[in-house]
Amino acid sequence: MSEDHSNSATETTTSTTIDAAIVGGGIAGLWLLNLLRRKGYSVLLFEADRIGCGQTLSSQGMIHGGLKYALSGSLTGASEAIASMPARWRDSLSGKGDVDLSGLEPLSDKYYMFAEAGSLGRLTSFFASKLLRGRIQKLAPARFPDGLSDFNGVVYELDDFVLDTQALLERLLEPVCSLVYNARIGAGDLRRTTDGWRLDLGSEAIIARQLILAAGAGTGKLLGELGFKSPRMQLRPLHQVVARHPDLHPLYAHCLTGLTRSEPRITITTHTDRLTDQRWLWYLGGQLATKGADLNSTDQKVRAYRELTTCVPWIDWDKADLQCLRIDRAEPAQDEGKRPDEAYVEAFDHTLVCLPTKLSLAPDLGDRVLARLQPPIEVKDSIALNLPRAGMGTSPWIQ
Ligand SMILES: Cc1cc2nc3c(=O)[nH]c(=O)nc-3n(C[C@H](O)[C@H](O)[C@H](O)COP(=O)(O)OP(=O)(O)OC[C@H]3O[C@@H](n4cnc5c(N)ncnc54)[C@H](O)[C@@H]3O)c2cc1C
Structure with a gap:
């Protein structure tokens, strides 16, 4: 110095x-x-x-290998560049990485994708292809995570995990x-x-x-x-939703039911609710947040209710309390x-x-x-x- x-x-x-x-x-x-x-x-x-x-702190905390960017049915630049990141983070969590995160416990050690049976189309064969071997696994119903125990469809397990960003x-x-x-x-x-x-x-x-x-x-x-x-630079607006409901179980998953574009329909992470006497809240992003960016909060809540009723029909969403949250992603400018x-x-x-x-x-x-x-x-x-x-x-x- x-x-x-x-x-x-x-x-x-x-x-x-x-x-x-x-x-x-x-x-x-x-x-x-x-x-x-x-x-x-x-x-x-x-x-x-x-x-x-x-x-x-508004992030969903998913440490992912980019498979959510492969929902068009092929591996893209994005999905490949990011593929090695969960392993790098796991090294840090075990104290062996360039940055020491030893002692930090993930909120969930796995991440899931779920869809109503028969609604995945050609993604079913893509997920089963050699290209994705070791990165995604179809689960038998007995191995569905807690939050999907009442679900009657297909569930895949990814090697991604979720951190509490705080x-x-x-x-x-x-x-x-x-x-x-x-x-x-x-x-x-x-x-x-x-x-x-x-x-x-x-x-x-x-x-x-x-x-x-x-x-x-x-x-x-x-x-x-x-x-x-x-x-x-570019700012990409998101309109995230927080769902509070007495019957929530922890769930860390993308919903792919009836997907019409290459982005999860809803991306769900679960966090401890310190504001109410309910134990958990779900924090919701994905298409719900990107497509809802132009909606006011009343319309976004209506849209969230509709999406939740379709994607997570085993919960009675009439009892839910929904809250909306706007936040922009700040990125280097990209074409379109x-x-x-x-x-x-x-x-x-x-x-x-x-x-x-x-x-x-x-x-x-x-x-x-x-x-x-x-x-x-x-x-x-x-x-x-x-x-x-x-x-x-x-x-x-x-x-
Ligand atoms: C809703 C949402 C969900 C997301 N979910 C995920 C996910 O699950 N997985 C994933 O991989 N990525 C996710 N992301 C992306 C990820 O969160 C961001 O890429 C990342 O947090 C950006 O971090 P940052 O440090 O660059 O910026 P920020 O977190 O925005 O930090 C910038 C900081 O700079 C400070 N600052 C600004 N101006 C000044 C100044 N003039 N002087 C001093 N300080 C200043 C600000 O106060 C702020 O604290 C998500 C993003 C959003 C918005």
């Missing part, structure tokens, strides 16, 4: 040089902070609000909490210097050799403020607003723009960032700034 004593009229503070300043405390920022610290980089992270309060972020924060500050970084706080970016933070300043923009939707804003015309296939890292001018595009792709994001960084500079002391620490956010259904 080196010190720079500036004495111009506008720069009276002493600045410390570090390898990287990360802007944004969602999965991208916290994953990278853990990874880079373990590789010996000096790094600080700045979060404008509470940890995870962008997309990450527990995940807490686990990631634990070893690095002294490096995570609460500060909104704006263009006015940033200035390019010969060897990186100067960040003016109240009475203090640091020089970061790399500015890592991991601020989700905030990255687009910051790039604009800084006068960068590219990379361009399509979904990107891989984690995105763009490097320019001592800056890395980082968009994982999916929680599952955090290990891929880490690989791409490491490939673009110079070796770390020598760090002699720990760096402590006179700024407040960033606190943890909470999942949107318990607010």
Whole structure:
């Protein structure tokens, strides 16, 4: 770490040089902070609000190998790029990965797909094909998971699993909490210097050799403020639904009944309900959330009720309490607003723009960032700034 004593009229503070300043405390920022610290980089992270309060705490937490993108009946770029991610995450959960998540228990160790008998068409032979061997397994009724014990159709088991994103972020924060500050970084706080970016933070300043923009939707804003015309970003709106009902059992599954396009009709994850005396709530995405993005919340609830009645007919949905939740996915711009296939890292001018595009792709994001960084500079002391620490956010259904 080196010190720079500036004495111009506008720069009276002493600045410390570090390898990287990360802007944004969602999965991208916290994953990278853990990874880079373990590789010996000096790094600080700045979060404008509470940890995870962008997309990450609203995520369904599925760590998937991309089979849900193969519902057109063929393996796509997206499904292949992501295929190795569940194994990478499992390494981390067992303490063997680049990022240590030991001690973190998944909400569910498996993920399922279910459909009314006879409604899958040619997907039935695709799921049974050699191409998918080892990635998907048709279950006998005796092995249906609890949440599908009253279901009379076909069920497949995938090697995907589900994490509680709040527990995940807490686990990631634990070893690095002294490096995570609460500060909104704006263009006015940033200035390019010969060897990186100067960040003016109240009475203090640091020089970061790399500015890592991991601020989700905030990255687009910051790039604009800084006068960068590219990379361009896109926001994909989602209208998620939270279902509360006294008879819910835990279920982690995509419903594929009567599928008419290559996206699960409903994607279900289950979470502890800390707001009511009911034990579980279901958090619902998939086509329900993408196709419902243009609906107001009253119409979205009507649509959710209709979809649930068709897809999960063994529950009486008249007794349900439904709540809607809007959130945008922040991604690099794609032709016609399509979904990107891989984690995105763009490097320019001592800056890395980082968009994982999916929680599952955090290990891929880490690989791409490491490939673009110079070796770390020598760090002699720990760096402590006179700024407040960033606190943890909470999942949107318990607010
Ligand atoms: C409803 C939903 C469900 C999803 N489900 C899944 C899933 O099941 N599986 C999967 O693989 N992916 C899923 N995803 C995608 C995944 O959640 C996102 O790709 C991922 O969380 C993005 O993380 P991030 O860290 O890039 O951004 P974010 O989580 O949005 O974090 C960005 C952070 O930056 C902060 N920030 C913004 N501007 C500034 C600034 N100027 N200064 C400082 N801080 C700033 C924000 O406050 C925020 O905390 C889902 C996404 C959504 C929206």
